[in-house]
Amino acid sequence: MFKRPFDALCALMLLMSSALAADKPKELVVGITTFLSGPASVFGVPGKNAADLLIADLNAKGGILGVPLRPIFIDEGAGINQLMSEYRRVVLNEKADVMLASISSASCLALTPIAEDLKVPNILWDCSTPRIFEDNDYKYSVRTQAHSGAEMLAAALYLIRNKPHFKTIAGVNQDYAAGRDQWGLFLVALKALKPDVEVVAELFPKFGAPDYSTEITRLQALRPDVIVNTSWGGDLDTFVQQAAARGVMTQSTFVFPLGESSLERLGNAMPPGVIIGGRGDHYFLHPKYAQQPAFRAFVTRYREKTNAYPIYPVLHMAQAFAALEDAYEKAAQTNNVPWPSSEQLMAAFRGLKFRGLTSEVTIREDNQGLEDQLIGTTIRVPEYDFAILDRISIYPAKLVTTPVGERSADWLSKIKPEIASDPSIETFTAGK
Amino acid sequence: MISIQTVLLAALDGLSYGAQVFMVAVGLSLIFGVLRIVNVAHGSFYAIGAYVAASFGLFIAAAGWSPWLTYPAMALSACLVGIVVGGTLEVALLRRIYGKEQVLQLLVTFAVFMILEDMQKAVWGVRPYFIDAPLGLLGTVNILGINYSIYQLVVVPLFAVVMLVSLRYVLRHTRLGRIVTAVTDDREAAAAMGVDATRVYLLTFMIGASIAAFGGALASGATSLVPGMGAGMTILSFAVAATAGLGRIEGAAVAALMIGLGRSLAVYMAPEFDVLVPYLIMFLVLLFKPQGLFSVQQTRKV
Numbered sequence: 001m002f003k004r005p006f007d008a009l010c011a012l013m014l015l016m017s018s019a020l021a022a023d024k025p026k027e028l029v030v031g032i033t034t035f036l037s038g039p040a041s042v043f044g045v046p047g048k049n050a051a052d053l054l055i056a057d058l059n060a061k062g063g064i065l066g067v068p069l070r071p072i073f074i075d076e077g078a079g080i081n082q083l084m085s086e087y088r089r090v091v092l093n094e095k096a097d098v099m100l101a102s103i104s105s106a107s108c109l110a111l112t113p114i115a116e117d118l119k120v121p122n123i124l125w126d127c128s129t130p131r132i133f134e135d136n137d138y139k140y141s142v143r144t145q146a147h148s149g150a151e152m153l154a155a156a157l158y159l160i161r162n163k164p165h166f167k168t169i170a171g172v173n174q175d176y177a178a179g180r181d182q183w184g185l186f187l188v189a190l191k192a193l194k195p196d197v198e199v200v201a202e203l204f205p206k207f208g209a210p211d212y213s214t215e216i217t218r219l220q221a222l223r224p225d226v227i228v229n230t231s232w233g234g235d236l237d238t239f240v241q242q243a244a245a246r247g248v249m250t251q252s253t254f255v256f257p258l259g260e261s262s263l264e265r266l267g268n269a270m271p272p273g274v275i276i277g278g279r280g281d282h283y284f285l286h287p288k289y290a291q292q293p294a295f296r297a298f299v300t301r302y303r304e305k306t307n308a309y310p311i312y313p314v315l316h317m318a319q320a321f322a323a324l325e326d327a328y329e330k331a332a333q334t335n336n337v338p339w340p341s342s343e344q345l346m347a348a349f350r351g352l353k354f355r356g357l358t359s360e361v362t363i364r365e366d367n368q369g370l371e372d373q374l375i376g377t378t379i380r381v382p383e384y385d386f387a388i389l390d391r392i393s394i395y396p397a398k399l400v401t402t403p404v405g406e407r408s409a410d411w412l413s414k415i416k417p418e419i420a421s422d423p424s425i426e427t428f429t430a431g432k
Numbered sequence: 433m434i435s436i437q438t439v440l441l442a443a444l445d446g447l448s449y450g451a452q453v454f455m456v457a458v459g460l461s462l463i464f465g466v467l468r469i470v471n472v473a474h475g476s477f478y479a480i481g482a483y484v485a486a487s488f489g490l491f492i493a494a495a496g497w498s499p500w501l502t503y504p505a506m507a508l509s510a511c512l513v514g515i516v517v518g519g520t521l522e523v524a525l526l527r528r529i530y531g532k533e534q535v536l537q538l539l540v541t542f543a544v545f546m547i548l549e550d551m552q553k554a555v556w557g558v559r560p561y562f563i564d565a566p567l568g569l570l571g572t573v574n575i576l577g578i579n580y581s582i583y584q585l586v587v588v589p590l591f592a593v594v595m596l597v598s599l600r601y602v603l604r605h606t607r608l609g610r611i612v613t614a615v616t617d618d619r620e621a622a623a624a625m626g627v628d629a630t631r632v633y634l635l636t637f638m639i640g641a642s643i644a645a646f647g648g649a650l651a652s653g654a655t656s657l658v659p660g661m662g663a664g665m666t667i668l669s670f671a672v673a674a675t676a677g678l679g680r681i682e683g684a685a686v687a688a689l690m691i692g693l694g695r696s697l698a699v700y701m702a703p704e705f706d707v708l709v710p711y712l713i714m715f716l717v718l719l720f721k722p723q724g725l726f727s728v729q730q731t732r733k734v
Contacts, residue, residue, distance in 0.1 A: 037549065037550075038659055039658045039659060045557070203706075204706060204707075205699075206706060211448060213445040214696040214699040214700070220578045220579060233656075233658060238562070241567065241654065245583075246581050269564060308559070
């Protein structure tokens with residue numbers, strides 16, 4: 001049957017590898033890196049809470065392919081070096097089958113090469129830097145959500161569609177890699193859409209700054225038509241609070257591309273008329289799903305557990321687990337094995353279509369997820385003691401995501417203004 | 433480019449921030465001056481003071497009491513944190529490491545800092561807190577066409593000035609102040625004269641901690657409280673204390689003002705250098721005066 005011993009050996013190895021793949025483990029160990037300390041734990045802890053809830057749900061119905069899940073959480077707040085060694089430890093010593101990493105783009109940039117090295121499937125569940133798949137070709141990493149190229153473009157498109165007559169703009173962004181990258185991408189897109197826009201100030205306050213007096217004074221003096229701030233968490237809350245107290249929030253049109261995560265906390269401090277993004281189509285009052293039983297049930301249960309409405313990291317976590325479950329099932333089916341190998345799992349991710357709690361996400365051939373973007377404008381209604389979103393536009397992923405093989409900064413500079421009114425953009429107005 | 437108006441506006445902007453930094457740095461400086469211990473956990477008093485004040489503020493709002501009560505609540509929470517947390521720390525831990533190697537002191541207080549960070553998360557969670565009563569109550573004042581909040585422009589700096597003047601007065605003109613100064617100069621000699629040095633240490637530590645906590649309480653009126661806020665303040669207050677010369681109270685005020693003003697000017701002229709300014713000032717000062725701006729010649733004790 002075999003002409004040469006080498007062929008026989010290959011066949012034997014093939015058989016053995018599929019036999020290895022066929023062995024169902026007792027449990028599926030999932031390592032999850034998330035911020036449990038530091039300022040970014042405003043995202044990390046909701047992410048962990050969501051993971052706990054989702055894993056309990058999965059295990060209640062028998063796990064994935066009948067294998068129950070066991071999470072191991074790693075704190076991203078301990079610093080990159082610590083994170084890298086913990087990541088290795090969880091894969092090598094705790095025998096994690098899959099890793100979910102991370103919130104911070106810096107963490108993702110550090111961990112993706114390690115995942116490649118350890119040959120462990122790695123799901124980028126929340127980080128936003130476009131550099132991951134634009135600068136590299138990774139086999140073991142996959143992103144189950146969009147990147148900041150798509151997020152910033154959607155915000156810029158919403159701005160020029162809803163406030164077409166502005167002339168001047170200022171940026172106030174946190175002084176760290178993501179803050180600078182996001183502002184850079186936003187500006188490239190905006191200049192392509194509106195070449196005559198005048199940038200009057202680019203401010204980079206310290207990450208975690210407790211005081212924005214000077215920035216606010218400058219904004220009052222310059223009176224830009226539009227002010228963009230990609231901050232999040234305590235930084236955004238502090239900025240809005242101090243700007244609102246000095247009457248600046250009503251002086252210009254504000255754009256907060258990550259503002260969805262601060263709406264509930266800011267309560268009365270957030271005025272109406274502010275443009276808010278949800279890093280994907282994430283919003284607890286999503287116009288398409290808010291009335292759907294499954295979505296409503298999740299929001300209610302999450303609120304019961306944490307006493308807060310779910311914010312985008314929660315929905316990102318739901319996407320990561322939905323993708324994981326579907327990819328395992330697809331891989332088992334395609335290869336006709338009870339339990340797929342890591343390589344079979346990674347192959348299954350490519351082209352996978354899955355749904356977390358909001359719209360369907362597709363994984364592209366470069367392992368980048370295609371995720372729709374939701375942008376809206378704040379409005380006050382009596383039912384909630386914080387601002388909610390009105391005039392919500394949903395930008396389809398295909399329209400706003402950098403194509404395969406292009407770099408976001410280059411592609412955004414070639415954007416045509418017409419796409420701001422593309423018919424594929426859906427717009428909703430709050431019914432109430 | 434740099435006009436009188438810019439400098440004036442920058443000075444007004446830097447005031448509130450400088451005042452907050454001063455409160456934390458002066459506590460650190462006072463503790464070092466007397467106890468000769470570099471307390472890395474000092475920023476935690478700032479953070480805990482802020483959280484306690486915010487909790488009081490939220491409680492007052494929920495109970496429907498007058499929002500003006502948030503001001504006395506700030507002072508109350510500062511004293512509470514200084515006496516309870518500061519006092520416990522001094523009695524239980526620091527007392528054992530006076531006079532030990534500085535590396536050991538740094539490690540012990542750093543461990544305390546980490547424990548207190550986690551304790552804050554256990555008690556208050558990770559959700560940013562803020563109380564808007566203090567900022568909203570006093571409204572704004574218009575200077576040169578710019579709206580300033582009275583809380584940040586007047587209240588916070590005013591408290592800092594009151595703190596500076598009272599500290600100076602107490603240390604220079606009261607019996608207690610003289611005892612503290614005596615212990616600072618020579619603990620053994622003071623003890624031989626009948627001064628209870630252990631009590632002076634405890635008292636100084638509680639006062640230093642209270643001042644930092646008060647800085648935090650004032651900050652809670654205008655800033656969102658997040659996990660890790662103590663770390664940033666610890667680093668900055670070290671920069672201020674080092675620029676001023678450790679143990680120098682007036683120096684801390686000048687250095688904090690310089691940093692507040694420097695940061696504001698940077699935002700006007702070179703926003704890129706915003707983050708760098710405090711350390712640039714420290715670097716320049718220490719280059720020419722390695723013991724700090726207000727250092728005095730010290731005789732070396734054998």
